[in-house]
Amino acid sequence: MIPAAFDYEVAESADHAVSLLGEHGEDAKLLAGGHSLLPLMRVRLAAPSVLVDIGRLGDLSYVRDGGDHVAVGALTTMEEAHFSDLLERECPILAHTAGEVGDPQVRHRGTVGGTVAHADPASDIPTVLLALDATLVVRGPDGERTVPASDFWLGIFESALGPQDLLTEIRVPKLGGAGWNYQKFHPRAQDWAIVGVAAVARNGGVSVALTNMGEKPLRAGAVEQALASGSDPAAAAEQVLEGTSAPNDALASSEYREHLAKVLTRRAIEGARSS
Amino acid sequence: MEVCGWAPSQVLGTLQYAGGGWERASVRCNPTGKVTVVAGTSPHGQGHSTTFSQIVADDLGVTPDDVEVLAGDTSIATWGLDSYGSRSLSAGGVAIHKAAERVREKARILAAHELEVAEEDLEWTDGKFQVKGAPDRAKTVPELAFSAWAAHNMPEGVDPVLEASAVFDPPNWTYPSGTHICVVEIDPDTGSTRIDRYVAVDDCGTIINPMVVDGQVMGGVAQGIAEALYEEAIYDENGTLLTGNMSTYRVPSAAELPGYTLGKTVTPSSTNPMGVKGIGETGTIAAPPAVMNAVADALRFVGVEFIDKPASAEKIWRVVQQAQGQAPPDRAPEGGGTGAASMTPGVEGGAA
Numbered sequence: 101m102i103p104a105a106f107d108y109e110v111a112e113s114a115d116h117a118v119s120l121l122g123e124h125g126e127d128a129k130l131l132a133g134g135h136s137l138l139p140l141m142r143v144r145l146a147a148p149s150v151l152v153d154i155g156r157l158g159d160l161s162y163v164r165d166g167g168d169h170v171a172v173g174a175l176t177t178m179e180e181a182h183f184s185d186l187l188e189r190e191c192p193i194l195a196h197t198a199g200e201v202g203d204p205q206v207r208h209r210g211t212v213g214g215t216v217a218h219a220d221p222a223s224d225i226p227t228v229l230l231a232l233d234a235t236l237v238v239r240g241p242d243g244e245r246t247v248p249a250s251d252f253w254l255g256i257f258e259s260a261l262g263p264q265d266l267l268t269e270i271r272v273p274k275l276g277g278a279g280w281n282y283q284k285f286h287p288r289a290q291d292w293a294i295v296g297v298a299a300v301a302r303n304g305g306v307s308v309a310l311t312n313m314g315e316k317p318l319r320a321g322a323v324e325q326a327l328a329s330g331s332d333p334a335a336a337a338e339q340v341l342e343g344t345s346a347p348n349d350a351l352a353s354s355e356y357r358e359h360l361a362k363v364l365t366r367r368a369i370e371g372a373r374s375s
Numbered sequence: 376m377e378v379c380g381w382a383p384s385q386v387l388g389t390l391q392y393a394g395g396g397w398e399r400a401s402v403r404c405n406p407t408g409k410v411t412v413v414a415g416t417s418p419h420g421q422g423h424s425t426t427f428s429q430i431v432a433d434d435l436g437v438t439p440d441d442v443e444v445l446a447g448d449t450s451i452a453t454w455g456l457d458s459y460g461s462r463s464l465s466a467g468g469v470a471i472h473k474a475a476e477r478v479r480e481k482a483r484i485l486a487a488h489e490l491e492v493a494e495e496d497l498e499w500t501d502g503k504f505q506v507k508g509a510p511d512r513a514k515t516v517p518e519l520a521f522s523a524w525a526a527h528n529m530p531e532g533v534d535p536v537l538e539a540s541a542v543f544d545p546p547n548w549t550y551p552s553g554t555h556i557c558v559v560e561i562d563p564d565t566g567s568t569r570i571d572r573y574v575a576v577d578d579c580g581t582i583i584n585p586m587v588v589d590g591q592v593m594g595g596v597a598q599g600i601a602e603a604l605y606e607e608a609i610y611d612e613n614g615t616l617l618t619g620n621m622s623t624y625r626v627p628s629a630a631e632l633p634g635y636t637l638g639k640t641v642t643p644s645s646t647n648p649m650g651v652k653g654i655g656e657t658g659t660i661a662a663p664p665a666v667m668n669a670v671a672d673a674l675r676f677v678g679v680e681f682i683d684k685p686a687s688a689e690k691i692w693r694v695v696q697q698a699q700g701q702a703p704p705d706r707a708p709e710g711g712g713t714g715a716a717s718m719t720p721g722v723e724g725g726a727a
Binding site: 143203285287288289290291292349350351352353356359360363 | 564565567605609617618620622623625627628630631687688689692693
């Protein structure tokens with residue numbers, strides 16, 4: 101339970117963080133709320149040689165109206181997102197799901213940007229962002245760029261972030277009264293999702309995304325197509341396993357996860373359509 | 376009903392126990408007015424200090440805050456056979472009560488001497504020794520503890536200081552009893568169980584502190600629910616423990632547990648002078664069968680005959696699949712029984 105030795109640097113600004121990452125190379129990791137990285141370090145599944153602490157960059161903690169979208173600063177905590185009036189009004193699925201992550205202690209320290217960058221396929225927020233077609237704003241050595249959520253997560257703990265990149269902002273669309281639902285199956289309130297399903301009903305269609313059904317958050321394209329061609333939610337949910345590779349571990353078998361994915365997909369679609 | 380209050384020494388001898396079943400305690404009245412109790416039992420969260428302080432406070436006319444309970448260090452608590460089998464109160468607590476009574480009997484001799492009356496002219500009223508018919512003439516135990524420590528004016532043949540010890544070897548076990556009833560609802564689509572209602576009515580004899588008793592019941596029931604539905608040590612085929620941390624070994628939190636409806640009947644034990652029985656084991660004994668019977672009662676409606684602990688959501692889902700695949704349920708819900716479970720097909724969002 102004691103991490104390997106590491107050096108510690110405090111970033112004074114986003115650009116300073118980027119230059120510190122450049123200085124220390126690939127073994128450096130950014131530290132935000134620390135509620136995913138530090139547990140991994142304590143069991144030595146992660147052993148970065150340098151931690152670059154961005155926790156004091158207060159200007160990356162905000163929820164702002166961006167016109168056609170809501171801009172969420174990467175260092176916004178889950179608790180701040182959960183209780184944001186702006187998100188509650190314009191993108192309630194994100195406010196709701198931020199309140200489903202971990203427990204209150206975790207939500208007061210863990211950040212929205214941290215869970216996005218950490219790229220754990222059992223995390224709830226990336227799934228919701230994928231269903232929302234959110235946009236991620238990244239600061240790197242060559243300046244700022246945007247990455248669509250569909251291109252952001254690549255695998256377990258792998259994302260489009262390069263070794264010298266800092267995620268600065270998450271942009272989510274204003275839903276304008278669109279229906280939404282997030283189904284999280286977890287034996288205990290504080291647990292990671294065994295399986296999670298996000299559904300957003302807007303623009304005449306329903307987008308569906310899955311938590312912990314593969315090595316990254318997944319869009320359930322086959323389900324979306326079935327719905328578009330008139331299938332009812334139960335029939336559409338039968339298509340949910342296409343492209344998935346559910347984990348098989350002590351918490352649940354892959355067979356059970358596959359069953360849950362169908363049940364939760366049906367419920368999420370029905371919930372989104374009736375909300 | 377459980378056989379509790381592990382004692383008596385003679386019987387334990389016939390059962391081939393190496394040790395006996397007595398408990399020892401001492402009660403020391405310090406010149407400051409505070410009282411120090413040394414107990415041979417060891418607390419690990421049951422509220423012994425609270426309960427034992429109340430016993431001594433009642434016996435000696437002081438407040439519980441004036442009583443300090445020492446335990447768990449053999450250089451202080453030299454004699455004791457420890458806390459197990461719900462014996463801390465019915466053996467150890469009674470030894471403390473006996474020691475406190477001995478202190479009070481010595482205090483009576485001192486009070487009579489100082490008040491210059493015969494012992495039989497004193498009455499123990501409102502936590503002090505009063506001269507009958509003259510309540511203004513009275514001595515408290517702390518006052519007598521100071522004069523016994525100063526020892527300037529002791530009665531003939533009485534030693535200084537006010538303290539006593541006592542051993543209690545109960546003549547029999549105690550027999551606390553109770554009934555626990557659990558109502559569960561199972562989501563047939565996911566297999567997850569929600570406890571809708573949990574009622575526990577227990578009889579632990581004389582109750583010293585109702586909050587401590589309720590706390591013991593609630594904590595024990597929580598552990599029992601955990602055993603029935605959550606906690607499991609899972610090993611892989613190589614014998615490696617797969618549930619070796621708190622994220623995989625599922626200890627439930629308050630968020631997963633129901634509110635409890637608690638009731639009491641009070642039937643004082645006849646096997647000790649305080650009438651106490653013990654309450655610490657009811658939850659872990661009663662809750663696992665109550666919860667599992669409720670789960671089984673719900674699952675029999677879909678043809679499941681047996682399910683092992685813990686009844687996790689996946690395990691319930693599997694047995695329901697098996698039962699429905701092999702033999703569709705043909706038994707209608709029967710009348711009678713406990714009525715302690717319900718299963719509502721199509722219930723939504725129970726676990727989400």
